[in-house]
Amino acid sequence: MAAGFRATQVLEGVRIALQAMRASKLRSALTILGVLIGVTTVMTMASLIRGLNDDITSQIEAAGPTTFYVVWWFNGGLSVGRPPVDIRMRPFVTDEEAEAIQHLPEIEYAQMYGVSNQRVTYRGEQTRAIMVYGSGRHGVEIDGGTIIAGRNFTPEEDRLGTNVVALYEQVVDRIFGRENPLGKVIRLGTRSYVVIGVYRKPDNLFASDGNDEAVAIPFKSLERNFLFDERQGSIVVKPRAGVTVLQAQDAVTREMRRLRGLKVADRNNFDLVTQAEVLETWNKLTGVFFLVMLVLAGVSLMVGGIGVTAIMMVSVTERTREIGLRKALGARRVDILWQFLVEAATLTLLGGVAGLLLGIGAAAMVDAFTPIPAKVPLWSIGLAVGASVMVGIVFGIIPANRAARLDPIEALRYE
Numbered sequence: 001m002a003a004g005f006r007a008t009q010v011l012e013g014v015r016i017a018l019q020a021m022r023a024s025k026l027r028s029a030l031t032i033l034g035v036l037i038g039v040t041t042v043m044t045m046a047s048l049i050r051g052l053n054d055d056i057t058s059q060i061e062a063a064g065p066t067t068f069y070v071v072w073w074f075n076g077g078l079s080v081g082r083p084p085v086d087i088r089m090r091p092f093v094t095d096e097e098a099e100a101i102q103h104l105p106e107i108e109y110a111q112m113y114g115v116s117n118q119r120v121t122y123r124g125e126q127t128r129a130i131m132v133y134g135s136g137r138h139g140v141e142i143d144g145g146t147i148i149a150g151r152n153f154t155p156e157e158d159r160l161g162t163n164v165v166a167l168y169e170q171v172v173d174r175i176f177g178r179e180n181p182l183g184k185v186i187r188l189g190t191r192s193y194v195v196i197g198v199y200r201k202p203d204n205l206f207a208s209d210g211n212d213e214a215v216a217i218p219f220k221s222l223e224r225n226f227l228f229d230e231r232q233g234s235i236v237v238k239p240r241a242g243v244t245v246l247q248a249q250d251a252v253t254r255e256m257r258r259l260r261g262l263k264v265a266d267r268n269n270f271d272l273v274t275q276a277e278v279l280e281t282w283n284k285l286t287g288v289f290f291l292v293m294l295v296l297a298g299v300s301l302m303v304g305g306i307g308v309t310a311i312m313m314v315s316v317t318e319r320t321r322e323i324g325l326r327k328a329l330g331a332r333r334v335d336i337l338w339q340f341l342v343e344a345a346t347l348t349l350l351g352g353v354a355g356l357l358l359g360i361g362a363a364a365m366v367d368a369f370t371p372i373p374a375k376v377p378l379w380s381i382g383l384a385v386g387a388s389v390m391v392g393i394v395f396g397i398i399p400a401n402r403a404a405r406l407d408p409i410e411a412l413r414y415e
Contacts, residue, residue, distance in 0.1 A: 014346050031311045032351030034304025035391055038297040039352045039384045043359020045293040046380035048366065049286045051373030056282050066245050067142065067275060070101070070110075070235040070252060074271040090269040092230040095219055097259055101237060106251040108238040111136045112219045116226040118189040120167075120215060125175040131214040132188060134222025142236055143202060150182045150197030153218055161220025166197040168214045191225045193217065245274060301387060304351060305395035308344050312399035316340065316406075323406050337404040344396025345389050352388020356381060 073087050082088075093112070101110035114134040120127045133139070137153040140146065148169065157164055165188065172181050181195045199216060222228060239248035249272050256270055316323070323336060363374040 014342060018346070028311065028347065031307040032304060032347055032354070034300050034302070034307055035348045035351030035388050036304070036355040036358070038300030038304060039355025039388055040358045040362065041293060041297040041300060042387070043356055043376065043380055043384055044362045044366075044374075045290060045297075046383075047359065047363035047374040047376045048372060049290050050377045050380075051363075051367065051375045053283070053286060054375060055373050056279065066239050066248070068237050068245060068249060069273045070097070070237060070256065071271050071273055072231050072233065074273045074277070091260065093233055093235050093270060095223060097256065098235045100259055101235060101252055101255055104251050104255055106239060106243045106248050108240045109138050110235050110237045110252075111138045111142070112233065112235055113139075114219055114222050114228045114230070114233045116222060116228040118226060120171060120175060121187040122175045122184065127171060127174055127213060130171070132222065132226060133214055133216045134219040134228070135216055136219055138236070138238070139216055140199065142238075145199055145201045147197045148200045150195070152197060158218050158220070161218050161222075161224055163191060163193045163221055163225075164196045164217065165193040166199045166216045167195055168216075169198050169200050170213045171215060172198050174213065188215065188217070189226065193221075249274075301391050304348065305391045308347055308392055308395045309398055311347070312340060312344050312396055313402070315343070316399050316403045319403075320406065323403050327406070333404040336406075337400045340400035340403050341393055341396050344400065345392035348388045348392030348395075349385070352384050355388070356384045359384070 070093055072090055072092050073083060075083070095112040098110045098112040101107055104110075112134070116132045116134070117129045118132045119129050135142075136158045137155065140152055147166065150166070152166070153164065156162070165186065167181060167186075175186070176184070181198065184195050185192050186195060187193070201214075237248065237252055239245060252272065253268065257266075257268065260269060262269065326336065359380075360376055363376055366372055367374040
């Protein structure tokens with residue numbers, strides 16, 4: 001019986017709130033604007049972070065969960081500025097070290113990676129300076145892409161650093177159009193290269209280059225022909241089947257220390273980075289970013305809450321005689337309090353629903369018209385609705401309490 005009465009009160013409060021909104025459309029719209037902006041921000045950012053997290057996870061799955069990297073320095077992705085002195089004294093990783101690791105019995109393959117930026121030229125057609133990726137025949141396997149025309153590098157081309165190139169399909173479209181690129185000679189910077197394949201990158205934002213236009217050449221060719229930032233060079237290592245990541249890392253660590261002549265007491269002057277550490281670093285970055293967005297959204301919700309308090313105080317003043325009449329007819333203080341809390345929650349809930357729809361729409365537009373993926377997580381929908389209702393309840397307490405405490409005789413006399 002009590003539950004049915006309370007449900008009737010809720011519906012009555014919702015009806016009165018909707019009537020008040022229709023009577024004061026502009027005032028109501030301004031009141032819920034802060035809630036709308038806050039919820040839209042939360043929804044959009046949650047969608048972006050969910051999409052980006054799914055994307056980098058798929059990239060890690062493409063490379064394989066056991067794949068790890070030997071790098072000059074891994075700072076966790078969160079440090080900025082100049083590295084410490086002991087880090088700057090470290091030697092860079094080299095292709096010779098990659099070849100030595102390749103011959104370890106625990107290792108399936110070890111491949112050196114490096115990056116430069118050059119223009120691609122063919123018969124007067126020229127691209128902007130795009131990424132030239134120095135890798136090897138395992139690059140396709142690591143990135144998870146596919147060779148859609150031609151072939152991959154041969155072991156001999158890898159070993160000799162032959163001037164051959166695999167073009168990303170976007171580069172082919174730009175400089176070749178409908179012409180078959182295979183066997184054609186292009187220029188990378190000032191060097192001539194023969195096109196042997198067309199590469200299609202995996203459908204995620206974090207495929208090796210992060211750009212639609214790039215080319216891949218053997219690492220030795222990159223090392224011989226172009227300048228590149230050796231600090232960004234890395235060795236990608238894949239353990240053999242049946243060998244754990246820890247076993248492979250131990251083997252690689254011993255070999256790297258032997259190659260660099262490190263003594264027992266010397267610390268490693270290189271870093272090993274697993275896929276789990278890459279993912280953990282990414283989660284830290286997105287976590288910080290999302291926290292900042294939550295703070296900004298919280299400010300918007302607070303502004304909306306203050307607006308709710310203001311409009312409900314005005315509503316209490318305008319309906320003083322009505323409150324007095326209801327009390328004279330037997331309404332209890334808790335009934336009046338409940339009515340105005342429901343009205344406040346209804347206002348903010350409408351703002352939350354509007355923000356929810358706008359956030360979903362913004363995420364859909366980002367996903368459709370940009371390379372950034374966006375997926376709406378289900379928890380963000382519950383958070384948006386719950387947060388908007390809580391804003392109404394919290395900021396509606398003061399005006400609701402004021403209405404509940406009105407003296408019925410004084411309220412009936414109010415003009």
